[in-house]
Amino acid sequence: MSARRRRREAAFRLVCWVAVYLPLALLVVLFGHALVEGLPRLDAAFLSGFPSSSPTQAGVLPAIAGSLYVISLTGLISIPLGIGAAIYLEEYAPPRWSGLVETNLAQLAGVPSILYGLLGLGLFVHVLGMGTSVVAGALSLAMLVLPLVILTTREALRDVPATAREAAMALGATRWETVRQVVLPVAWPRITTGVILALSRALGETAPLILVGALAYVTFLPDGMGSPYTVLPVQIFHWITRAREGFVPNAAAGVLVLLTVTLALNALAIILRRRLARGSHPNEVTR
Amino acid sequence: MRRRFLLTSCLALASLSLAAAGCRVSHGADARHVVAIDGSSTVFPLMEAAAESFGRSRRARVTLNASGTSGGFEKLCRGDVNVIGASRPVVHAELEACRGQGIELIELPIAVDGITVAVHPENDWVDALSVDELRTLWAPEAAERVKTWRDLRPGFPDHEIHLFTTGGMESGTYRTFVDRVLGGGGSRSDYTSSENDHLLVEGVARDRHALGIFGFAYFAQHQDQLRAVPIAAATEAVAPSPQTIGSGAYAPLSRPLFLYVSRRSAEQPAVKQFIQHVLDHAPSLARKAGCVALPDEAYRLVRRRFERRRVGSLYASPQTDLRIFDLLEHDEQRER
Numbered sequence: 116m117s118a119r120r121r122r123r124e125a126a127f128r129l130v131c132w133v134a135v136y137l138p139l140a141l142l143v144v145l146f147g148h149a150l151v152e153g154l155p156r157l158d159a160a161f162l163s164g165f166p167s168s169s170p171t172q173a174g175v176l177p178a179i180a181g182s183l184y185v186i187s188l189t190g191l192i193s194i195p196l197g198i199g200a201a202i203y204l205e206e207y208a209p210p211r212w213s214g215l216v217e218t219n220l221a222q223l224a225g226v227p228s229i230l231y232g233l234l235g236l237g238l239f240v241h242v243l244g245m246g247t248s249v250v251a252g253a254l255s256l257a258m259l260v261l262p263l264v265i266l267t268t269r270e271a272l273r274d275v276p277a278t279a280r281e282a283a284m285a286l287g288a289t290r291w292e293t294v295r296q297v298v299l300p301v302a303w304p305r306i307t308t309g310v311i312l313a314l315s316r317a318l319g320e321t322a323p324l325i326l327v328g329a330l331a332y333v334t335f336l337p338d339g340m341g342s343p344y345t346v347l348p349v350q351i352f353h354w355i356t357r358a359r360e361g362f363v364p365n366a367a368a369g370v371l372v373l374l375t376v377t378l379a380l381n382a383l384a385i386i387l388r389r390r391l392a393r394g395s396h397p398n399e400v401t402r
Numbered sequence: 403m404r405r406r407f408l409l410t411s412c413l414a415l416a417s418l419s420l421a422a423a424g425c426r427v428s429h430g431a432d433a434r435h436v437v438a439i440d441g442s443s444t445v446f447p448l449m450e451a452a453a454e455s456f457g458r459s460r461r462a463r464v465t466l467n468a469s470g471t472s473g474g475f476e477k478l479c480r481g482d483v484n485v486i487g488a489s490r491p492v493v494h495a496e497l498e499a500c501r502g503q504g505i506e507l508i509e510l511p512i513a514v515d516g517i518t519v520a521v522h523p524e525n526d527w528v529d530a531l532s533v534d535e536l537r538t539l540w541a542p543e544a545a546e547r548v549k550t551w552r553d554l555r556p557g558f559p560d561h562e563i564h565l566f567t568t569g570g571m572e573s574g575t576y577r578t579f580v581d582r583v584l585g586g587g588g589s590r591s592d593y594t595s596s597e598n599d600h601l602l603v604e605g606v607a608r609d610r611h612a613l614g615i616f617g618f619a620y621f622a623q624h625q626d627q628l629r630a631v632p633i634a635a636a637t638e639a640v641a642p643s644p645q646t647i648g649s650g651a652y653a654p655l656s657r658p659l660f661l662y663v664s665r666r667s668a669e670q671p672a673v674k675q676f677i678q679h680v681l682d683h684a685p686s687l688a689r690k691a692g693c694v695a696l697p698d699e700a701y702r703l704v705r706r707r708f709e710r711r712r713v714g715s716l717y718a719s720p721q722t723d724l725r726i727f728d729l730l731e732h733d734e735q736r737e738r
Contacts, residue, residue: 166450167450167454168447168450168451168454168690168691246482247482328467328482330465330466330467331446331466331467331468332450332453332464332465332466332467333465333466334453334457334463334464334465335463343436343438343463343465353468356443357447360447
């Protein structure tokens with residue numbers, strides 16, 4: 116190897132190294148900053164407390180409850196719809212039609228989230244008269260994640276070998292029986308992963324929820340689908356804007372809580388995938 | 403079998419939630435026992451303090467948001483919220499838009515936001531500044547023209563002038579200053595700004611050639627380290643103090659802050675109690691939120707205004723030079 120080629124090799128290596136470690140370093144700095152700022156504020160009183168005008172007494176409980184409520188509802192709405200749509204597109208729809216729909220879905224998945232917020236504000240909050248309620252927020256987020264859920268589910272379904280379907284049909288199974296007994300069991304692990312990743316994205320969304328009315332100060336937990344609410348990212352945003360009054364440590368502690376919830380969701384995804392993957396390999400689908 | 407159950411229950415739950423979503427959800431302004439508040443972020447701390455002390459004693463639920471004064475009026479007129487905080491009086495178009503929706507507004511002045519121009523205590527050359535001089539000093543082109551004190555007024559020392567402000571354009575205080583002195587738009591940008599007021603106080607307190615813009619409440623806590631410059635709008639220079647700011651004599655660097663409540667909402671027991679709570683505790687709430695309270699007599703008039711459910715704005719007739727107290731008294735007499 117000539118010296119020149121060796122240098123090029125080394126340079127390319129360096130570029131790749133930087134591409135990996137620069138974002139990692141940024142992540143460490145960001146996380147470290149939040150940790151240093153927020154950890155002193157992060158205690159039981161903060162987790163179980165309600166908002167307050169004095170930073171040291173302000174807590175995050177309504178935001179945690181709001182986030183969990185909104186995300187559960189988002190999941191309830193988007194998961195059945197998304198998986199259903201994906202099954203239709205993959206198993207039933209004529210290929211040309213589903214190709215067209217898929218192209219559009221890919222576009223929708225890339226639309227900035229604020230536009231879903233605007234749509235939600237116009238459609239759910241005003242036209243349908245839901246106001247600034249949990250359900251309006253959840254529906255807006257459901258629209259946001261729906262394309263992601265459909266796309267990842269379709270990919271999971273597509274990965275099921277065609278031979279498995281053909282075998283089921285050769286034995287006289289209908290399409291629905293094939294889907295239910297052969298295709299879905301194999302695809303479940305990947306569907307779950309995709310869905311949970313989509314939901315963790317929704318968990319961190321701020322802009323659309325500010326538009327559809329997540330609040331800055333709520334002293335109670337959401338107690339129904341029409342209830343006013345706030346969510347973690349919105350609470351963090353409002354604290355950050357009030358730096359002069361000393362709310363920044365609260366924001367940092369809120370970031371740590373949000374990170375923990377997101378990581379917990381992702382961990383759940385991994386555990387579910389492991390458990391579902393057991394006994395659902397194509398070769399074992401014999402029930 | 404298990405999976406089948408899972409799938410069907412998922413579908414059932416989803417259709418249930420969609421069905422629930424389809425029907426009209428009672429919310430915000432209509433729900434009983436809820437006081438939904440929105441509006442100016444300047445008034446937010448005051449509303450927050452009020453909501454906190456109000457909520458401790460009662461079962462009513464208070465929700466707060468900060469969509470800004472204009473956004474607040476929109477929501478109030480749509481009936482989405484009951485009460486808004488505003489850092490300016492309602493304008494004619496907004497009143498009309500509300501009336502078109504069948505919503506009448508009750509205007510309640512609750513506090514005053516004062517801005518202080520402060521210098522080093524040993525600065526012996528500035529006795530007072532006129533609004534024109536402030537304009538000369540802070541205009542965008544001043545970055546080139548007004549670099550020393552002498553550029554501002556012949557006779558001042560030929561020493562570089564150091565400018566400090568609270569938070570720059572992000573801060574309501576500084577933006578109000580720019581609006582009031584420069585008529586909106588931009589200002590020069592070669593100033594030192596910090597979200598940390600403490601650093602700013604130190605900056606001015608250590609520098610004989612500094613000039614800083616502070617919220618009055620913050621200045622008041624550091625009066626021993628700073629000196630407030632009296633401001634002359636027309637002829638007489640007025641120094642900021644709780645009295646001059648509260649009465650509106652300290653112009654143009656003070657602005658009244660308002661609550662607006664829709665007349666219909668004012669009939670709801672929870673909203674009524676909340677407004678009464680705010681008006682009864684306004685001086686301490688204002689202090690807690692860093693604004694200046696109105697004179698006691700003014701609060702008496704504001705309370706009467708609310709009791710009578712007087713709708714419309716004090717600023718409807720173009721007598722904008724009148725002070726808030728005079729306006730209130732005027733209105734009281736007209737009612738009688």
